Amino acid sequence: MKLKKYLAALTASLTLLSLAACGSEEPQNPDEKVYTVGVCQLAEHPALDEATRGFQEALSEKLGDRVQFDIQNAQGEQTNCTTIINKFVSAHVDLIMGNATNAVKAAREATSEIPIVGTSVTDYVASGLVAANEAPGENLTGVSDSNPVSMQVELLKKLCPEAKTVGIVHCSGEENSALQAEEAKAAFEAAGCTVKIYTVADSNEIQPVVTKACTEVDAFYEPSDNLIASNVSTMANVTTAAGKPVFTSVDSMCRDGFLATYSINYYDLGHVAGEMAADILLGGKNPAEMPIYFFDAESLTLVVNEANAKELGVDLSPVLG
Numbered sequence: 625m626k627l628k629k630y631l632a633a634l635t636a637s638l639t640l641l642s643l644a645a646c647g648s649e650e651p652q653n654p655d656e657k658v659y660t661v662g663v664c665q666l667a668e669h670p671a672l673d674e675a676t677r678g679f680q681e682a683l684s685e686k687l688g689d690r691v692q693f694d695i696q697n698a699q700g701e702q703t704n705c706t707t708i709i710n711k712f713v714s715a716h717v718d719l720i721m722g723n724a725t726n727a728v729k730a731a732r733e734a735t736s737e738i739p740i741v742g743t744s745v746t747d748y749v750a751s752g753l754v755a756a757n758e759a760p761g762e763n764l765t766g767v768s769d770s771n772p773v774s775m776q777v778e779l780l781k782k783l784c785p786e787a788k789t790v791g792i793v794h795c796s797g798e799e800n801s802a803l804q805a806e807e808a809k810a811a812f813e814a815a816g817c818t819v820k821i822y823t824v825a826d827s828n829e830i831q832p833v834v835t836k837a838c839t840e841v842d843a844f845y846e847p848s849d850n851l852i853a854s855n856v857s858t859m860a861n862v863t864t865a866a867g868k869p870v871f872t873s874v875d876s877m878c879r880d881g882f883l884a885t886y887s888i889n890y891y892d893l894g895h896v897a898g899e900m901a902a903d904i905l906l907g908g909k910n911p912a913e914m915p916i917y918f919f920d921a922e923s924l925t926l927v928v929n930e931a932n933a934k935e936l937g938v939d940l941s942p943v944l945g
Contacts, residue, residue, distance in 0.1 A: 659691045659719070659905050662712035664731065666724035666744075667700040669853040670876035675723055675743045675894035682898025686906060698727060700850060702797070705730035713738060719901055722766075723894075724850055725751050725800035732764055739904045739911050742766030743897040744890070746800050746848065748916050757916040765914040767897045769848055771873055771924055773804075773811040775886040776845060779926075780871050781815065782942040783884060784843050787869075789818045791841035793834060793859070795851035796823040804847030804873070812845065827855050834859050838866035846872040846882065856880035864935050875927045883932050884943070886924040893919075 661683065665676050676695065683691050694717065698704035705722075709730045712720050719739045722728030728742035732753055743766055745751065754760035757768075780787060790812050794801035809819040820841055824833050830852070837844070844863060846852055852859060853874060860881030863870050872878055875887035896917055903909040926943060933940050 657690065659687060660715070660717045661691060661693050661719045661721060661901065662709075662715070662717040663693055663695040663721045663723065664705055664708045664712070664727040665695065665697050666705065666727045667850045667854055668697050669850065670880070671848065671853055671874050671890040672723050672744055672850070674876070674890040675897070676721075678891040678894025678896075679721055679723075679741075679743060679898040679901070680894075682895040683901055683905075686899070686902035691905075700854065702726050702730070706734070709734045719905060721897060721901065725753075726798070728753055728764070728766065732762070736763055738763065739901075740764040740766075741897050741901045741904070741911070743894050744769050744848070746770045747803050750803050751799060754916065757918075759913060760916065761912050763911050765900060765911040765916060767893050767900070767917045768919075769873075769888055769890070769893055770918060771886065771888055772921055773808045773873075775921065775924065776808070776871055776873060777811050777815045777817075779884055779886060779943065780812075780843060780845065780869075783938055783940065784869050787817070787842035789820065789841045789843075791820050791822060791837045791844045791868075792846070793822045793824060793830070793837065793844065793852060794847060794849045796825050798849055798851065801847055801849040801851075804849075808845055808847060824851065827851065827858065830855050830858050831862055834862045835866075838863060838868050841868065843868055844870040846870055846874075846877060848874045848877075853877050856882065860932070864932060867936060869932075869936050869938055875925065878927045878929050881932060882929060883936065883938065884926070884928045884940075887927055888919050888924060892923075 696708040705727045713735050720731045722731045722742045724744045731740045748754045792805045794805050812819050870882040872882045872885045878885045
């Protein structure tokens with residue numbers, strides 16, 4: 625009887641050891657691993673939508689059906705970014721993509737282990753996301769949507785040479801926009817313009833603030849502000865009625881109602897981020913050693929809204945020939 629009990633106990637122990645060993649084994653074929661990627665997009669508007677699409681398609685080109693995406697939209701709320709990212713961390717996703725500065729910041733604050741790739745961020749260093757563009761130094765890298773403000777200044781000077789005072793409207797809650805506004809202010813002032821900066825806290829403030837601004841400025845310049853990008857028609861209705869042209873740094877904002885821009889293609893922006901993510905997941909690259917990617921001036925595309933130009937009476941021939 626004692627022998628039977630001993631043999632039963634021995635068999636149970638061997639079974640447990642066998643199961644434990646099986647659970648710790650690496651997959652037979654690492655090439656068959658399916659990766660889970662969490663995408664947190666700050667807000668819903670064409671530029672960010674295109675960046676997410678480019679990212680998703682780039683990774684799918686590399687991984688095929690071996691990648692699964694969990695795409696979440698924070699609807700412009702920082703608290704939603706935090707909630708979304710925390711869920712990704714709890715789910716142990718293989719990589720997080722943050723689309724826009726606040727989304728990337730939420731990811732950076734939530735994890736120091738899961739690789740993070742950012743996109744639609746203008747200045748990673750000034751935003752406190754990385755130590756240096758050449759060597760980020762942590763678990764984060766990404767693509768910048770920065771483009772030379774000098775080109776936007778030159779564009780305004782060509783199409784609206786009489787404009788002396790330029791207004792910039794941005795969301796008070798978007799750090800990325802504040803940085804761009806100050807950079808643009810310096811560039812326009814260096815070109816001899818007076819600059820007035822206006823802030824709005826939410827979409828309800830856009831119409832009254834812009835209406836007032838139209839009485840004080842000759843033209844506007846809009847950086848890649850997510851609140852304004854989601855409400856271009858609201859601002860454009862006011863500025864066009866007042867005869868004030870709006871230049872921007874984002875192609876979709878131009879197509880949605882503003883006058884002109886030299887812009888990065890946001891699909892390409894996301895696509896490069898997707899290629900970087902593939903290098904991390906498949907190539908074993910370390911985000912800490914992957915430089916932030918910048919598009920050069922030759923990559924920018926002139927985009928004009930001919931219908932808006934006609935309404936404003938602006939001659940496009942200086943740039944279209």
